[in-house]
Amino acid sequence: MGVLAEWRKAGNDDGPERRGLLEADEKGHGPFVTSLPSGVRVPSLDAAPLGERWMHKLDDGIAMSALTIPGTHDSAAYTNAWPFIQTQKMDILGQLNSGIRYLDLRCGLRDDVLEMVHGSAILGLKLSILLDIMYLWLMSHPREALIVQIKQDRASERSSVHFAHAIWCCIAQAPGRWRTANTTPILGELRGKIQLFRRFTGPTLHAYGIDVTQWQDNPTRPFTIYTWHAVQLTIQDHYRPAKAESLPSLIAKKGGDVVELLDYAHANVDAGHWYINFTSAYEFNLWYQLSPREVAVGGYWAFRWEGGINPRLGEYLRIQKGKRRYGIVAMDFPDRGADDLIALLISSNYERLSDVGKMWWRPIVMIISLALVATVVLTTLEIRQQLGLGSSLK
Incomplete structure (x- = not known):
């Protein structure tokens, strides 16, 4: 599927400016689009949904590591409906429009072409098409910023170039859209761009x-990567239990892992320290076969519905007060199980009134309403008495 088809599939064919923008790259392969076509202007985003513009008014000087950033795990795994392959329902455009700003892209190199994969599964998407979609989206959302993690998730096949070289060639087609520096950027320098x-x-x-690249595979505890360039990243990615766990047990333990790192991220005053928190998990063994969707959204267990990680995370976020830094939160099916999950994460980047603060006006409104009703009743009685009609309320 080409870029234009993907864009329209996601419901983005909504105006002459965006239609003109897309016609610039109908095929979805090179040459990459790196600037707006002549005569095409970026539409105003002031009235756009929050998910499309939530970085718009944040301070340019804030470090990206100091933000709460909604993300997805295995972001391209939406094309295959097999329960243990699919991790997303939204396509890339849907994710970006909903507020996702961290994308976890797993690739494999076949016949010198970079393809999207999930482990051994080939997803039927080329990296070049997904990048074109991101470039087009950033053109119409120039004050947003993306973080893209690229992983080699499958050994190269029938290819004459190194995986790293293929990635470099792909990124080099649109260098102005990328920040490939090895340090933590501030938001102002990353607007309209992608941090690798x-x-x-x-x-x-x-x-x-x-x-x-020091990422640990399925560690039971969070781990910290210290790069050669003084960047620190603490990561929680415990995605599969060491022993058989029932659905309620797996959700409870994974939920504890997630909340633990959320609390760590909030408590750490070092804004330059990255936190990456994966909410995803699954289980496949002789006793239990629990898919990523069941863990994320929930499922029936012993004739009782067991809520998954997403609704539990939503409940956790609702009870927190004020501005809080949680870092990158990479999720499976973030649009399922808790309708406002992405919005709750986004809102933690801003000061929020407490629930009590939001309710102070209700008693006042009730008193004013009662006073108005009483005034109307008394006025009506007085008018009826003056007209000699008496009162029907006796």
Whole structure:
């Protein structure tokens, strides 16, 4: 599927400016679109949904690591409906429009072409198409910023180039859209661009993107990566239990892992310290087969509905007060199980009134309403008496 088809599928064919923008790259392959076509202007986003513009009015000087950033795990795994492959329902455009700003892209190199994969599964998408979609979206949302983590998730097949070289060539088609520096950016320098998190190795890549190649596989505890360039990232990615766990037990334990890192991120006063918190998990063994969707959204267990990570995370976020930094929260099916989950994460970047503060006006409104009703009744009685009609309220 080409870029234009993906864009329209996501419901973005909503105006002449965006239609003109898309016609610039009908095929979805090179040459990459790096500037607006002549005569096309960026539409105003003032009235756009919050998910499309939530970074718009944040301070340029804030470090990206100091924000709460909604993200997705295995972001491209929406094309295959197999329960243990699919991790998303929204496509890339849907994710961006909903407020997702961290994308976890897993790639494999086949016949010198970078394809999106989930482990051994090939998803039927090319990296070049997904990047074109992001570039087009950033053109119409120039004050937003993205973080893209690229991982080699499958051994190269029938290819004459190194995976790292293929990624470099792909990014080099639109260098103005990327920040491949190895330090933490502030929001102002990343607006309209993509920060690379590099989860692949290769020759001469020592200073290419923020290096997360020390990522541990399925650790039971959060771990911290210290890069050569003084960037620190603490990560929670315990996605599969070591022993068989029932659905309620797995959700409770994974939920505890998630909340623990949320609390750590909020408590740490070092705004330059990154936190990446994966809410995803699954289980597949002789006793239990629990898909990513069941863990994220919930499922029936012993004839009783067990709410998943998403609704529990939503409840946790609702009871927190004020502005709080949670870091990157990478989720499965963030649009399912809790309708306002992404919005709750976004809102933690802003000061929020407490629930009590939101309710102070209700007693006043009630008193005023009662006073108005009483005034109307008394006035009506007085008028009826003056007209000699008496009162029907006796």
